[in-house]
Amino acid sequence: MADDAAALTGWLQASAQAMRCLRLARDLALPDWAIGAGFIRSLVWDRLSGYAQPTPLADIDLLYFDGTDLSPRREQEAEAWLEEQAPGLGWSVRNQARMHAGNGDLPYRNTLDAIAHWLETPTAVAARLEPDSRITLLAPYGLEDLMALRVRPTLSGERRFAAYHARMAAKNWPAIWPRVVVEKPT
Known part of the structure; x- marks a missing residue:
């Protein structure tokens, strides 16, 4: 995992857009924040597929954890500010x-x-840019599947098989990245 983490960190650091997004997210000072999902997955799969141009993202998933404020107002304010700073990226x-x-x-x-x-x-991988500009990766299942272009359900994906199956059909990732292998729940 250390080699995979170093590769992913290097790819994030080499991407001007990724670093800009991480800096903007850090500027919001949200508690326990990270950018994940397609932001990371697409960057990695584009690199592993040898794509010169990044695959367009549907959105950028910025997540945070604040148990003291459950209203969507802070989310909306953050999205509006991010859209002003970096328009057209589909901040979520x-x-x-x-x-x-x-x-x-x-x-x-x-x-x-x-x-x-x-x-x-x-x-299920995300990244956070720390105040000292170090990148922290959040990867509860590790990076092996991401780096192997392999899609497997998590425990939640197995439990919610219909949602997993529908998502795989809708995303159709092998059409974008032909080496991607999508596994069915066991």
Whole structure:
């Protein structure tokens, strides 16, 4: 995992857009924040596929954890500010302290715990830019599947098979990255 983490960190640092997004997110000073999902997955799969141009992102998932403020107002304010700073990127800011309800999960303990409840392993990866500009990776299932272009369900993906299956059909990642292998739940 150390080699995979070093590679991912290097790829993030080499991407002007990724670093700009991480700096903007850090400037918001949200508690226990990270940017994850397609932001990380697409960057890695583009690199591993040898793509010269990044695959367009549908959105940028900025997550944070604040159990003291569950209203969506802070999320909306953060999205508006990010859109002013970096327009057209489809910022999606969500407080993970309230996201469990829509997924039928027990309350999440923190951002890492919330990511562990996402449906597939290569998407369950996020990054945070620390005040000293060091990058911290959050990867509850490790980086092996992400780096192997392999999609497997997490425990939540197995439990919510219909949602996992629908997501895999809708995303159709092998059409974008032909080496991606999507596994079915066991």
